[in-house]
Amino acid sequence: MQSTDTPEAAHPGMDVITRPSELIQTYLETSIDWSLLPDNLAEAAKYGTLGSGKRLRPVLVILSCEAAGGRAEDALPAAAALELVHCFSLIHDDLPALDDDSLRRGRPTLHVHAGEPMAILAGDLLLAMAFGELTRMNMTPEQITSLVNELATGTRDMVVGQVYDTLGGLPEEQTPLEQLQLVHKNKTGALLRAACRMGAICASSDQSTLETLSRYGETVGLMFQVVDDLLDVTQSTEHVGKATGKDSALGKRTYPGLLGIEGSRQVVTDLMEQACNALETLGPSGKPLGDLCSFMAVRTR
Amino acid sequence: MQSTDTPEAAHPGMDVITRPSELIQTYLETSIDWSLLPDNLAEAAKYGTLGSGKRLRPVLVILSCEAAGGRAEDALPAAAALELVHCFSLIHDDLPALDDDSLRRGRPTLHVHAGEPMAILAGDLLLAMAFGELTRMNMTPEQITSLVNELATGTRDMVVGQVYDTLGGLPEEQTPLEQLQLVHKNKTGALLRAACRMGAICASSDQSTLETLSRYGETVGLMFQVVDDLLDVTQSTEHVGKATGKDSALGKRTYPGLLGIEGSRQVVTDLMEQACNALETLGPSGKPLGDLCSFMAVRTR
Numbered sequence: 001m002q003s004t005d006t007p008e009a010a011h012p013g014m015d016v017i018t019r020p021s022e023l024i025q026t027y028l029e030t031s032i033d034w035s036l037l038p039d040n041l042a043e044a045a046k047y048g049t050l051g052s053g054k055r056l057r058p059v060l061v062i063l064s065c066e067a068a069g070g071r072a073e074d075a076l077p078a079a080a081a082l083e084l085v086h087c088f089s090l091i092h093d094d095l096p097a098l099d100d101d102s103l104r105r106g107r108p109t110l111h112v113h114a115g116e117p118m119a120i121l122a123g124d125l126l127l128a129m130a131f132g133e134l135t136r137m138n139m140t141p142e143q144i145t146s147l148v149n150e151l152a153t154g155t156r157d158m159v160v161g162q163v164y165d166t167l168g169g170l171p172e173e174q175t176p177l178e179q180l181q182l183v184h185k186n187k188t189g190a191l192l193r194a195a196c197r198m199g200a201i202c203a204s205s206d207q208s209t210l211e212t213l214s215r216y217g218e219t220v221g222l223m224f225q226v227v228d229d230l231l232d233v234t235q236s237t238e239h240v241g242k243a244t245g246k247d248s249a250l251g252k253r254t255y256p257g258l259l260g261i262e263g264s265r266q267v268v269t270d271l272m273e274q275a276c277n278a279l280e281t282l283g284p285s286g287k288p289l290g291d292l293c294s295f296m297a298v299r300t301r
Numbered sequence: 302m303q304s305t306d307t308p309e310a311a312h313p314g315m316d317v318i319t320r321p322s323e324l325i326q327t328y329l330e331t332s333i334d335w336s337l338l339p340d341n342l343a344e345a346a347k348y349g350t351l352g353s354g355k356r357l358r359p360v361l362v363i364l365s366c367e368a369a370g371g372r373a374e375d376a377l378p379a380a381a382a383l384e385l386v387h388c389f390s391l392i393h394d395d396l397p398a399l400d401d402d403s404l405r406r407g408r409p410t411l412h413v414h415a416g417e418p419m420a421i422l423a424g425d426l427l428l429a430m431a432f433g434e435l436t437r438m439n440m441t442p443e444q445i446t447s448l449v450n451e452l453a454t455g456t457r458d459m460v461v462g463q464v465y466d467t468l469g470g471l472p473e474e475q476t477p478l479e480q481l482q483l484v485h486k487n488k489t490g491a492l493l494r495a496a497c498r499m500g501a502i503c504a505s506s507d508q509s510t511l512e513t514l515s516r517y518g519e520t521v522g523l524m525f526q527v528v529d530d531l532l533d534v535t536q537s538t539e540h541v542g543k544a545t546g547k548d549s550a551l552g553k554r555t556y557p558g559l560l561g562i563e564g565s566r567q568v569v570t571d572l573m574e575q576a577c578n579a580l581e582t583l584g585p586s587g588k589p590l591g592d593l594c595s596f597m598a599v600r601t602r
Contacts, residue, residue, distance in 0.1 A: 141442030
């Protein structure tokens with residue numbers, strides 16, 4: 001998934017990612033019935049879903065399920081649902097009317113590849129399919145209802161974050177840093193938090209474990225976005241596989257813009273420690289999530 | 302809801318629509334927590350949801366629930382969820398990249414009113430909120446799971462229908478009429494069928510009643526679209542409240558185009574009879590749905 005010339009290639013977090021990431025890739029390719037769709041729509045939906053990608057959200061679902069004592073297989077449909085929502089959001093965010101990006105995961109974005117009408121509709125489709133996927137789970141109806149609730153709330157908050165980020169509407173009484181945190185908490189954090197909570201629900205976890213994983217997800221979500229802000233100023237487009245340098249070009253508020261590069265790196269370190277501390281009550285079963293977190297802190301793409 | 306100068310104003314079907322339509326309007330205004338959203342997004346989402354409109358889909362949910370022995374109150378969240386999906390689909394279908402419509406329900410479409418980025422995001426939001434609404438229901442988790450499944454399937458098929466209609470992908474071995482039926486079955490029929498099924502599920506109906514209402518919904522869905530095709534050639538934009546004459550201008554395949562106006566009117570009559578016959582096993586409790594169907598056959602907007 002990563003070339004060997006990056007610092008993350010040798011990181012223990014890579015081992016932690018590889019197995020669940022392959023599980024989810026196989027599930028997306030073989031367990032979702034793309035053949036129910038017209039060929040043109042199926043092609044677009046698969047283009048937007050099956051390419052490479054970190055698969056961070058489904059990996060979090062699976063590792064959280066395992067940390068709470070469950071099995072990876074039980075979490076796969078929920079993990080796939082979350083990845084479908086993530087892919088839908090990338091497709092729509094890349095549209096000309098929004099971020100107007102032409103490159104994603106190292107290849108043309110869907111609207112460049114298949115046209116804007118198809119990109120809008122394929123995104124809509126993936127969001128609907130995500131919820132359908134949850135009803136196919138081998139879970140109790142109580143669990144499915146909780147999973148639907150988490151996914152709906154996470155998606156709603158993600159859209160709220162995108163509105164804050166691109167169209168404004170932030171509370172004016174807040175400081176610039178508070179506003180930035182509110183953007184990130186919604187835009188990225190909501191779905192990472194949902195990932196961890198959904199994993200816990202798949203494992204029928206107790207309330208205390210659910211809350212632990214929820215806190216971990218929130219912290220990792222914020223950390224992820226600070227790292228993203230840093231990559232936007234420190235890495236090339238070619239390396240990251242999507243446009244970089246856009247934040248400052250657009251005059252967007254970012255962590256490096258508010259706290260500087262070193263200040264932002266310190267925030268990453270602090271958040272990484274917070275996330276790992278949150279896992280302590282889980283004992284050894286939380287270790288993979290700890291490795292994943294420290295990997296995400298040093299990722300370069 | 303209708304001015305008095307149209308033939309439908311005095312139709313008994315209007316009485317059948319008015320009560321559930323007012324129930325759903327009140328529910329959308331007061332029971333959905335729009336205040337959780339940033340002001341700009343809440344304004345856009347409400348603009349796309351709370352305007353006038355026939356509310357046909359939620360009315361079908363409520364009347365189907367009652368026909369199956371349930372209470373309107375029990376069906377309201379499901380009815381609202383279906384209307385949110387319908388409103389999301391109108392917002393996205395109206396976008397410049399898709400149907401490029403500037404008028405809807407007699408006023409500017411959302412992207413004209415609030416800009417294209419907001420229209421895309423508000424549509425996404427409404428779809429996510431629809432599924433969230435289902436988890437707030439006072440139903441068993443089994444019922445909620447079934448409702449989520451119906452809504453996800455109906456939404457998926459609706460998107461498939463929109464792809465067929467605007468981007469192609471129809472099976473080439475089919476006749477033009479079969480292709481047109483396939484478009485309509487998905488684009489309009491899927492959500493009307495889902496409406497009737499969701500109503501039945503809210504009433505904890507038996508399998509036979511569910512199937513009866515399902516057949517009714519499918520038939521009414523097709524009839525609805527034939528009437529829509531007819532209105533596009535026989536009514537003014539001013540009367541209908543959205544652009545008319547677009548189908549022939551775009552060279553779209555339509556019922557009047559394939560069967561002529563009189564031939565299409567005969568299809569409407571036949572489908573209306575089929576739908577009413579499907580209701581017979583329900584006895585008197587199916588009468589409001591019969592009135593609704595005959596009303597929809599004579600509607601002029």
